[in-house]
Amino acid sequence: MDIGxxxxxxxxxxxxxxxxxxxxxxxxxVLNVINMLHGSFIVLxxxxxxxxxxxxxxxxxxSLPFVALLLFGIGYLVQYLFVNKVVTAPVLTTLxxxxxxxMILYNIMTxxxxxxxxxxxxxxxxxSFFGITMPVDRLFGMALALALTGLLYYVMRKSRIxxxxxxxxxxxxxxxxxxxxxxxxxxxxxxxxxxxxxAAGAIFAMVFPITTNLTGMYIGxxxxxxxxxxxxxxxxxxVGGLALGLIExxxxxxxxxxxxxxxxxxxxxxILLVKPTGLVGKRGYE
Amino acid sequence: xxxxxxxxxxxxxxxxxxxxGLLQGVGLAAAALALLVAAVPMAxxxxxxxxxxxxxxxxGLADEGxxxxxxxxxxxxxxxxxxxxxxxxxxHQVEIVEYDYQSDGPRAGQLAERLATRDRVHLIMAPxxxxxxxxxxxxxxxxxxxxxACVAGAESVFSTGNRYLFGTISPNGNITExxxxxxxxSYPDLRRVAILGRDDVFPKSxxxxxxxxxxxxxxxxxxxxxxxxxxxxxxSSMTSIRRAEPDWIYITGYSxxxxxxxxxxxDLGLTAPVVTMVTGPAMKEFTEGLGGLANGVTSSTWWHxxxxxxxxxxxxxxxxxxxxxxxxxxxxDPDYVHGACGGALSMLEEVLPRAGSLDGEAIRDALAExxxxxxxxxIDIGENGMNQARDLPIIQVQNGSVVVxxxxxxxxxxxxxxxx
Numbered sequence: 029m030d031i032g033x034x035x036x037x038x039x040x041x042x043x044x045x046x047x048x049x050x051x052x053x054x055x056x057x058v059l060n061v062i063n064m065l066h067g068s069f070i071v072l073x074x075x076x077x078x079x080x081x082x083x084x085x086x087x088x089x090x091s092l093p094f095v096a097l098l099l100f101g102i103g104y105l106v107q108y109l110f111v112n113k114v115v116t117a118p119v120l121t122t123l124x125x126x127x128x129x130x131m132i133l134y135n136i137m138t139x140x141x142x143x144x145x146x147x148x149x150x151x152x153x154x155x156s157f158f159g160i161t162m163p164v165d166r167l168f169g170m171a172l173a174l175a176l177t178g179l180l181y182y183v184m185r186k187s188r189i190x191x192x193x194x195x196x197x198x199x200x201x202x203x204x205x206x207x208x209x210x211x212x213x214x215x216x217x218x219x220x221x222x223x224x225x226x227a228a229g230a231i232f233a234m235v236f237p238i239t240t241n242l243t244g245m246y247i248g249x250x251x252x253x254x255x256x257x258x259x260x261x262x263x264x265x266x267v268g269g270l271a272l273g274l275i276e277x278x279x280x281x282x283x284x285x286x287x288x289x290x291x292x293x294x295x296x297x298x299i300l301l302v303k304p305t306g307l308v309g310k311r312g313y314e
Numbered sequence: 315x316x317x318x319x320x321x322x323x324x325x326x327x328x329x330x331x332x333x334x335g336l337l338q339g340v341g342l343a344a345a346a347l348a349l350l351v352a353a354v355p356m357a358x359x360x361x362x363x364x365x366x367x368x369x370x371x372x373x374g375l376a377d378e379g380x381x382x383x384x385x386x387x388x389x390x391x392x393x394x395x396x397x398x399x400x401x402x403x404x405x406h407q408v409e410i411v412e413y414d415y416q417s418d419g420p421r422a423g424q425l426a427e428r429l430a431t432r433d434r435v436h437l438i439m440a441p442x443x444x445x446x447x448x449x450x451x452x453x454x455x456x457x458x459x460x461x462x463a464c465v466a467g468a469e470s471v472f473s474t475g476n477r478y479l480f481g482t483i484s485p486n487g488n489i490t491e492x493x494x495x496x497x498x499x500s501y502p503d504l505r506r507v508a509i510l511g512r513d514d515v516f517p518k519s520x521x522x523x524x525x526x527x528x529x530x531x532x533x534x535x536x537x538x539x540x541x542x543x544x545x546x547x548x549x550s551s552m553t554s555i556r557r558a559e560p561d562w563i564y565i566t567g568y569s570x571x572x573x574x575x576x577x578x579x580x581d582l583g584l585t586a587p588v589v590t591m592v593t594g595p596a597m598k599e600f601t602e603g604l605g606g607l608a609n610g611v612t613s614s615t616w617w618h619x620x621x622x623x624x625x626x627x628x629x630x631x632x633x634x635x636x637x638x639x640x641x642x643x644x645x646x647d648p649d650y651v652h653g654a655c656g657g658a659l660s661m662l663e664e665v666l667p668r669a670g671s672l673d674g675e676a677i678r679d680a681l682a683e684x685x686x687x688x689x690x691x692x693i694d695i696g697e698n699g700m701n702q703a704r705d706l707p708i709i710q711v712q713n714g715s716v717v718v719x720x721x722x723x724x725x726x727x728x729x730x731x732x733x734x
Contacts (some may be wrong), residue, residue, distance in 0.1 A: 030553055033582075037549035104323045135372045135416075143376045144599040145570035147577075154581060163581035236546060237570040237603055241374035279552035285541035286513045288550065 033160045035274065035291055040170045042273020047173030048246055049253035050180060050265035051224030052076055052222065057260015058197040058217045061111060064126040066135040066250055067243035069222045073229020074238035078146045083309075088148050090125040092172075096223045103222025107215040117212060130243070138240045143255065145237035160285045167282060169235045174266075176227050181218070181262040193217050246299055255296045257310020267308050271295075363399060363408045363672060364660075365390075366429030366459075368450055373417025377463070377599070378442040380653045386410045386439065388642050389659040394629040399663055402670050411435055419536040421501045423505050426450040436672045437462060439440035439658070440479075444468035444515040444653070451479035460681055463653055464658035467616075468519040473697040474700040478674070480681045480699045482690070487518050489614045489706050490527040496708050496720050497562065497588055497612075498531055500729045502586065508537035508560035510551050510575070517566035520592050524564050541571075548575045548690040552582045562588040569594070573603040580607055588612060594710045596650045605714075610732040612710040613720070617653030617690050621707065621724045623719050627663035627690030629656065632689045657690025 054064040072094050080091040107115075110129065114121050152164035193201040196213045205209050227312035232238065249272070257268020275295055280288035299306065332453060332490060367386055370379030381610040390408050398405045402568075411433050415422040422441045429435045430453060438454050440463035442446040447466035454461035455478045463481040472481060497504055512519025518540060525535050528691070529706045536558040551576075563586045565575050579585070589611050594600040596615035601608045619636045629635040635656055639648045647655075661684060667671075669680035684695040697701040706718040710730060717727035 030557060033553050034550055037547070037553065041547050138372050138374075138376045143374055145573055145603050146726065147573065147603055149605055152583075156583075161583045163578075163582070166581065206640045226429065237573045238568050240376075241570060242546075245546065248544065249546070276547065277550050281554060284539045285510070285545060285548070286539065287542075289544055291541045 032158060034164055034277050036160050038274035038277030039270060040166050040273070041277060043170040043173045043177075044228075044231065044235065044269070045249055045272050046177055046266045046269025048226070049250040049257075049269055050177050050262055051228070052247075052250040053254045053259055053261070053265045053268075054180075054193075054224070055218055055221035056254060058193055059107075059111075059115060059214055060163045061115065061124075061126065062119060062159070063218070063221060064130045064247060065106065065166035065301075066134060066221065066225050067238075068130050068137065069099055069103065069225035070229040070232065070246050071238060071240055071243050072102075072133070073140050073226030074233040075146070075229075076226075077233040077297070078238055081139075081148045082146075083210035084103055085118045088150075088230055088234050092227060094228040098228025099229075100219040103225075104215045104219035106222070107218030108144035108211075111218060112211055112214060113210075114264075123312060126272055132221040132286065134240055134243055135157065141240070143240050145239040146233075147237045150234055150275035165234050167229045172231050173228070176231075177222065180297050184262060189213075189216060193220075205212060229267050230302040252292055252296045254306070254307060256299055257307025261309065264306055264308050271307065300305060329683060330538070339526070342485055361404075361406055363401070363437075363491075363666065364433065364435040365407045365408060365410050366423040366433060366435035367412045368415045368429065368438070368441045368446075369411050369412055370413035370417040370421045370422075370442055371412075375417040378651060379414070379417070381649070382439070382442060382464070383412065383485055384642060385639075385655045386412070386659065387653050387695075388638060389628065389656060392638065393663065396628055399666050400665050401672060406666075406672075410439075415441060415446075415683055419449050422446045423449040423453055426461075427457075430459045433509070435459060435726035436674070437646075437662070437677060439464065439655070440466060444471045444519075447471055447481075448477075448515075451476050454478045458678075460660070460674060460678045462656040462658050462681070466516070467482070469698070469700065470515065470519060476619045476699070477682075480695055481682075482661060482701045483616050484694055484701050484703050484706055485567050486523040487527070488702070490520065490523040491530075492720070493590065493612075493614045493708055494524070494527040494531045494533070497590075497729070498533070498638065501561075501588060501731060503529055503585045504533065504561050504640070506534050506536045506560045507560050507562040507564060508555045509535060509539075510537070510555065510563075510565045510569035510587075511540050512571055513540040513542050513546075514567075516593070517568070517571075520566045521564070524566075533562075541567075546574075548578045548583065551575075552578050552584050553636065555582045556582060557617050560586050562586060562590065564590045564592075565594075566592045569597050569599045569603065572600060576604055576611065582720075585732060589730075589732060590614070591655075593650070595709055595716055598647065600650055601711055601714065601716070608711040608712065609713065610730055612708060612729070614699055615650045615707050615709055617650045618707045618709055618716065618718050618724075619648050619653065620718050620726055621691065623689050623691050624687055627660050629689045635689045646676050653690050655686045659691065660688040660690065661686065 055063045077088050080086040092284045150165050154163050168281050192208050253268035256271050258264030275292050276288040279291035344475050369383050390410050394407050398407045413425040415425050438461045439452045440461050444466040446461040451461045457478045458479050467483045475622050511517050537555050573593045595613040595670045621632045650669045665680045669676040692703040694702045705721045707718050711717050
């Protein structure tokens, strides 16, 4: 039953990867900004969830919406006050700006929270079926990640603000002519990206140890997911995340754990060569 | 003659009337004055032993860097209050010159260079970890400034022929042989071992060394793999280890890796009578991060505060260091990083008087011949510059606390086998 276990491991991990990357993908796709702050936003969300649980006994499920909303506010302000000033500049400029802001946030977190790994321990037990064992907290994290990703998809498709974001992504000039306040939509999009990062951090705090060391790793994963799945869309992040989770799990089992990351990057390179838009991406966002 | 020719040429160029004798006299007087002026601060500077410390005070290794900083400051304060260190018949105060290298290896190298060239330190205390120690050690060698590493355990760091690099942590091989022998003696049913190591300098070296020691002791290595730096999930490794049915699971890595691995072992129902994680239980963040799941995990370490070694200088016993540390840390227990760095500084209290000079070469030669007892344990510098001491502590988390299993003279408990 090893193969069943490996597939389930991969799917659970993949759902978490999708949740990690969806906000990053949205910001990149809509604003053409590679948000280097995204990894630190995830870690910040994780720390806030941990301290709410550890210091005040607030269950992560209760704190998650508040953490996500707080991150939305931070993201909105960062975009409005800083990124908006250079949003039309070449992508290298915005990348450098967010990289600088990331260094500041990263070091502030290290000073305030220290780099000691922390984790919310829920001890929900394990579930066994057909010889496959899965921890309930991971399954719970997967369900939450899929639900949040699905909710974002729904909001993007059905809500007025979501349609405005999609419109700006498709054609900025036309969206402006239609009366959409583009700068406001940019800030909202950046805020939504940070909100998803905060929510991912809250989920991750229940599954992985949270430490500032992980910010770069999260960014790396988000890049790979975006390239595999396709930029700027919720389905792209979902497909990319699930694909990367399965690739790492299967290759880790068959080629050894030290090669699992390498195989993931090789697949990314292959997709860049044969389908630069990603598996479900649209032309124009490669 | 060359000086005169040069002077004549300059006078004729500017069309001035030169009085060679006067100029020579003024020049000599100026030179003498300059030498005198320069000599005053130099003599004053030599009253202080300057020790450079590139520290990871921010960034991913900040916790470790701050541990080093705390001990360095404790030691300098204590030594200076006791009158300093006597070198060549004169007492010297010590000064720690600190820089934050932000957990960034290349920056550690740049700051080591600054310490050697601009700050003119007499010694450098290497940064945390084997990888960054190599970088700082290379700079030290270039400028002939002895570098002392208190937290670098990989033998490969010391096998590059760097004559100026010394380490107070013992080679991994000494640790792994001791652990294997102890476990074979304590748990005779031990047959099959699974090894999972982080693909990084020190953890990889420990994993490889354990595999060799296990094979040499007649154990069967049923799983032996490395995981990449940046691995966020150990599910596939744990699934493979579970199928291999080992009696002993040995995993190396840093705290966040080991917390995740231990958690995923539990999640996937993977158990074994003996579980060892390096350096896991030696770091308090491991036991804090895992809570009850840390119970039963064994580890090897270079030092534990319950040891009862006799030392020298400002910390004549392990207990005296422990007492000072508790006062400085507000009641937090020290771990091996604190102990190893304190031990390295204690060593300097013996080495510098013996060197008889603050010249880099003299200090280097004295370091190379070191064989002493400190509160941290014996320090016996070998040919490669590493401490060759053996019989290092083996520890286990029992009921949330760390107990020492070995060596027998400092043991505070016996091995508990985990239930399967």
